Amino acid sequence: MASGGAHDHHIIPLKIYFRVIAILMFLTVVTVAASRVDFGVMNTVIAMLIASVKAGLVLAFFMHLKYDDKMYTVAFGTSVFFLLVLYFFAWVDFYTRFIHTGIVQ
Amino acid sequence: MSTANTSASSDGKSHVHHHAHHFDSAEHEYNAAKFGTWTFLVTEILMFGGLFVGYILYHERFPEMFKAGATFLDWKMGALNTIVLLFSSLTMALSIYYMQHDNKKMTLINLYVTLACACIFMVVKYFEYTHKLHLGIGPGNYFQPHGHxxxxxxxxxxxxxxxxxxxxxxxxxxxTGLHGSHVLIGMGLIIWLIRRTHRNEFSSKYYTAIECVGLFWHLVDLIWIYLFPLLYLVG
Structure with a gap:
């Protein structure tokens, strides 16, 4: 815990908060616009990429991860990591059963 | 190392926050509370994550069916709620910013705006839910459309x-139901913050509760950022 006292908490300038909300609103428009174009199988991937950029901005600035002790980023990172582990094993299970039987049982 | 933080309130009735006896200092207490909150957020991400993994797998398996289902969702309602929730995240962050500057009035204004945004979100959700259930567009076996x-x-x-x-x-x-219940709980927590702010319990030296509720509120926003394109747009 790097900061020495209660007085040392990093205060993010208002300018940055307003810039971040402007980008978030812009990306919301981009999300809707992108859904109007058919990218085929990439539709979901593109939507998730834009959502992840927005999530990153919320985490870094609104939730202060950019300025806080890295310990908090590591804590958050573990949840993402184990979510990917869950997705990987669920995906392997799902598709191995699907390949053999033709239907998801 | 005893620390007593005095809030600078304008009415002369200052409230002093003493950190709990099992902490070395106010900073120690602040960091423990914040790390505890983050640990809780990790469990939240994993709870919602299970639903997201299920959604993605079944979406890959039945893409046309999901696309058909999504035609019953109005993207304008979803977009409106996205904007409302993003804005409420800003005002939540600003309420902390102003308490860091001992500006009680601006903190309160921002907390009230956050609460109002949460209300708008739930009202929109209420109209979406009742409309669908009225037509018999329900989950699982309750998908029994009726009427004209x-x-x-x-x-x-x-x-x-x-x-x-x-x-x-x-x-x-x-x-959306699990997410909406989080919005309702968040509203309760924000009301609690408003009450404590009115009582001059916070200052630039002690605002742990606002910080932690803020983190929770941003997570609720974060989950909606993914829910909106997944449910309303991609389908």
């Missing part, structure tokens, strides 16, 4: 082509 109108005819047509279309609405109601 274009939407009901479309739903009955989809039911012939995709007998498992109720699954889309199982995901829809589970994910």
């Amino acid at each position: 109108g274009e939407e009901v005819q479309r739903a009955l047509g989809f039911l012939k082509d995709y007998p498992n279309i109720g699954m889309y609405f199982s995901f829809y109601f589970c994910m």
